[in-house]
Amino acid sequence: MTVNRVRPTMKDVAGRAGVALKTVSRVVNGEPGVRPQVAERVNSAIAELGYRRNDGARLLRTGQTASVGLVLEDIGDPFYSTLSRAVEDVAHQHDSLLLTGSSDEDPERERELTLAFCARRVDGLIIIPASENHAYLLPEMAAGIAAVFVDRPPGLIEADTVLSDNRRGAQDGVAHLLGAGHRRIGYLGDAPQIYTAARRHEGYVDAMAAAGQPVDPSWVTMTPLDRETVARALARMTGGPAPVTALFCGNNRATALALRELSASGLRLALVGFDDFELADLVTPATTVIAQDTAGLGRIAAELLFQRLAGDQDPARLIELPTRLIVRGSGEIAP
Amino acid sequence: MTVNRVRPTMKDVAGRAGVALKTVSRVVNGEPGVRPQVAERVNSAIAELGYRRNDGARLLRTGQTASVGLVLEDIGDPFYSTLSRAVEDVAHQHDSLLLTGSSDEDPERERELTLAFCARRVDGLIIIPASENHAYLLPEMAAGIAAVFVDRPPGLIEADTVLSDNRRGAQDGVAHLLGAGHRRIGYLGDAPQIYTAARRHEGYVDAMAAAGQPVDPSWVTMTPLDRETVARALARMTGGPAPVTALFCGNNRATALALRELSASGLRLALVGFDDFELADLVTPATTVIAQDTAGLGRIAAELLFQRLAGDQDPARLIELPTRLIVRGSGEIAP
DNA sequence: TTGAAAGCGCTACCAG
DNA sequence: CTGGTAGCGCTTTCAA
Numbered sequence: 001m002t003v004n005r006v007r008p009t010m011k012d013v014a015g016r017a018g019v020a021l022k023t024v025s026r027v028v029n030g031e032p033g034v035r036p037q038v039a040e041r042v043n044s045a046i047a048e049l050g051y052r053r054n055d056g057a058r059l060l061r062t063g064q065t066a067s068v069g070l071v072l073e074d075i076g077d078p079f080y081s082t083l084s085r086a087v088e089d090v091a092h093q094h095d096s097l098l099l100t101g102s103s104d105e106d107p108e109r110e111r112e113l114t115l116a117f118c119a120r121r122v123d124g125l126i127i128i129p130a131s132e133n134h135a136y137l138l139p140e141m142a143a144g145i146a147a148v149f150v151d152r153p154p155g156l157i158e159a160d161t162v163l164s165d166n167r168r169g170a171q172d173g174v175a176h177l178l179g180a181g182h183r184r185i186g187y188l189g190d191a192p193q194i195y196t197a198a199r200r201h202e203g204y205v206d207a208m209a210a211a212g213q214p215v216d217p218s219w220v221t222m223t224p225l226d227r228e229t230v231a232r233a234l235a236r237m238t239g240g241p242a243p244v245t246a247l248f249c250g251n252n253r254a255t256a257l258a259l260r261e262l263s264a265s266g267l268r269l270a271l272v273g274f275d276d277f278e279l280a281d282l283v284t285p286a287t288t289v290i291a292q293d294t295a296g297l298g299r300i301a302a303e304l305l306f307q308r309l310a311g312d313q314d315p316a317r318l319i320e321l322p323t324r325l326i327v328r329g330s331g332e333i334a335p
Numbered sequence: 336m337t338v339n340r341v342r343p344t345m346k347d348v349a350g351r352a353g354v355a356l357k358t359v360s361r362v363v364n365g366e367p368g369v370r371p372q373v374a375e376r377v378n379s380a381i382a383e384l385g386y387r388r389n390d391g392a393r394l395l396r397t398g399q400t401a402s403v404g405l406v407l408e409d410i411g412d413p414f415y416s417t418l419s420r421a422v423e424d425v426a427h428q429h430d431s432l433l434l435t436g437s438s439d440e441d442p443e444r445e446r447e448l449t450l451a452f453c454a455r456r457v458d459g460l461i462i463i464p465a466s467e468n469h470a471y472l473l474p475e476m477a478a479g480i481a482a483v484f485v486d487r488p489p490g491l492i493e494a495d496t497v498l499s500d501n502r503r504g505a506q507d508g509v510a511h512l513l514g515a516g517h518r519r520i521g522y523l524g525d526a527p528q529i530y531t532a533a534r535r536h537e538g539y540v541d542a543m544a545a546a547g548q549p550v551d552p553s554w555v556t557m558t559p560l561d562r563e564t565v566a567r568a569l570a571r572m573t574g575g576p577a578p579v580t581a582l583f584c585g586n587n588r589a590t591a592l593a594l595r596e597l598s599a600s601g602l603r604l605a606l607v608g609f610d611d612f613e614l615a616d617l618v619t620p621a622t623t624v625i626a627q628d629t630a631g632l633g634r635i636a637a638e639l640l641f642q643r644l645a646g647d648q649d650p651a652r653l654i655e656l657p658t659r660l661i662v663r664g665s666g667e668i669a670p
Numbered sequence: 671t672t673g674a675a676a677g678c679g680c681t682a683c684c685a686g
Numbered sequence: 687c688t689g690g691t692a693g694c695g696c697t698t699t700c701a702a
Contacts, residue, residue, distance in 0.1 A: 050474030057679035076420030085411030139385030392695035
């Protein structure tokens with residue numbers, strides 16, 4: 001077999017078909033004004049040469065790359081991959097390809113990725129922030145790159161943002177536990193520097209305050225969580241003079257770790273978790289959650305982005321999506 | 336604020352700094368041979384103008400796009416997103432960006448996506464096949480695009496391939512159930528047209544044959560699964576004159592649906608599932624699985640790809656990764 | 671150490 | 687209907 005490592009170009013096709021380069025361009029792009037007979041000859045040449053248009057060159061000329069960049073924390077995490085899929089679907093509807101990169105919660109890596117996408121001249125960006133300062137994007141946005149922020153707001157710049165209503169969701173979850181008769185309720189979540197963690201903690205505080213229920217500091221743990229921190233936190237919450245009878249978990253990781261620890265220690269607490277997860281109905285106890293519209297976050301962010309690309313010039317928008325309580329058992333355990 | 340929708344180019348920077356375009360290129364790319372004083376002037380101009388190199392143009396010239404395309408079934412699925420993350424990490428080590436697209440198991444969409452990536456002139460492709468015929472890739476590969484197939488082999492072409500040892504894994508899982516004393520064991524999996532489903536079913540047959548255990552056709556269900564098909568399948572397996580006492584599930588979806596149905600129906604079967612999943616230790620019963628090295632599939636495929644890009648000309652390779660039994664309880668239930 | 675010119679593969683624009 | 691020419695923003699090559 002002949003290995004021809006040189007890609008044929010339009011010029012080659014034109015030569016082979018005995019027409020001008022521009023005519024090949026017309027055929028390739030389905031532009032009108034080519035006699036069927038000629039088009040046929042061109043198509044034969046294309047097939048014989050195995051020609052494929054070089055979009056890089058095309059896009060250099062047209063200025064549109066028909067691609068968007070998605071910067072997230074970790075594509076391996078179900079939350080982000082679900083969101084990513086929703087973005088991809090919208091991008092596909094607009095004939096746009098998707099570049100994805102994981103920041104691992106590292107502000108520097110977020111910046112690197114974002115600017116690499118800008119250098120590729122993506123038409124737009126969807127960013128799940130790891131950084132607290134997005135001023136580095138100002139020149140890019142001034143140059144016409146649209147950016148939409150999801151899950152967490154941008155830092156120090158104005159841009160379209162799509163969030164879950166974290167505060168209200170957490171408030172609903174804690175209110176649900178209060179409704180089941182609990183008074184001493186613990187909060188287990190990520191470090192307060194994380195935007196979503198802070199908002200969810202606020203919701204917890206809101207609900208307790210609305211119920212006139214004081215919060216003992218020993219009930220609250222906000223830190224990056226692993227098995228040990230969770231074990232210690234639960235011991236603290238349940239070991240004092242005012243032991244909690246219920247637990248609100250600020251994210252999936254907290255919920256999973258808490259379930260594991262409760263199961264191992266034999267403690268029986270009511271539990272509501274923020275964010276739904278697969279098999280939540282099959283774990284023991286079946287887990288009551290505040291579900292986010294994860295796909296909705298991605299879809300709406302992408303739709304907003306393509307509105308901007310279509311020329312929308314309105315001021316930056318902030319959209320907050322409601323959450324929803326899913327009752328499965330763990331949140332209905334009596335005190 | 337001045338909205339300057341025209342991106343500055345090297346020419347603009349050159350003008351502003353009072354040097355030739357080529358000098359700017361040298362500074363931007365860190366090439367030697369520029370007096371520090373001049374470089375300083377160029378850098379100032381870059382900062383003032385908010386210049387960022389257009390990689391599209393650069394790559395057109397150099398012929399390398401520093402990007403790879405990943406075609407998979409659904410980025411929203413934890414298996415693929417885990418694999419994707421592993422690919423991304425390797426790509427990042429090689430300063431390459433990642434384009435991702437979901438085929439939804441549709442051969443036509445796989446082809447579209449793959450060829451779109453080729454038109455962008457990605458340096459290489461990693462494909463989780465949905466199609467059974469990859470002849471459409473021959474011209475692209477002849478033109479120098481490297482391709483590695485993962486999870487399932489390519490159809491009708493030769494190319495590097497990284498698979499799990501599906502057959503052996505299933506055999507191990509079924510042997511484990513046989514070891515616990517089961518004789519009548521059911522198989523619940525996807526349609527036999529799916530490569531992995533077929534291999535895993537073979538492993539089931541192997542293990543039963545090795546134990547001298549005949550298989551009743553009513554024990555085997557191979558079809559796209561939903562709640563109803565699983566309910567019917569389980570009824571068939573357990574309702575006849577020779578009811579199964581154990582079940583081997585050919586994929587995650589089958590496992591989850593079976594667990595749900597067993598829990599709802601009160602049936603108590605031993606169960607081993609192919610592919611590990613989060614919280615497998617927390618569901619009831621805690622689920623014994625044959626785990627694949629999902630991240631390993633992605634990592635090794637990507638490493639293979641970059642070896643090819645580095646010039647490796649060896650014949651196409653086939654790599655099969657071993658699976659591993661994780662004992663958690665469901666597979667150790669007595670007959 | 672610096673610069674001018676050619677050209678990557680394509681599309682836009684204007685001639686015929 | 688068809689073709690030629692200019693040029694997208696950059697790198698490469700060669701000359702100064």
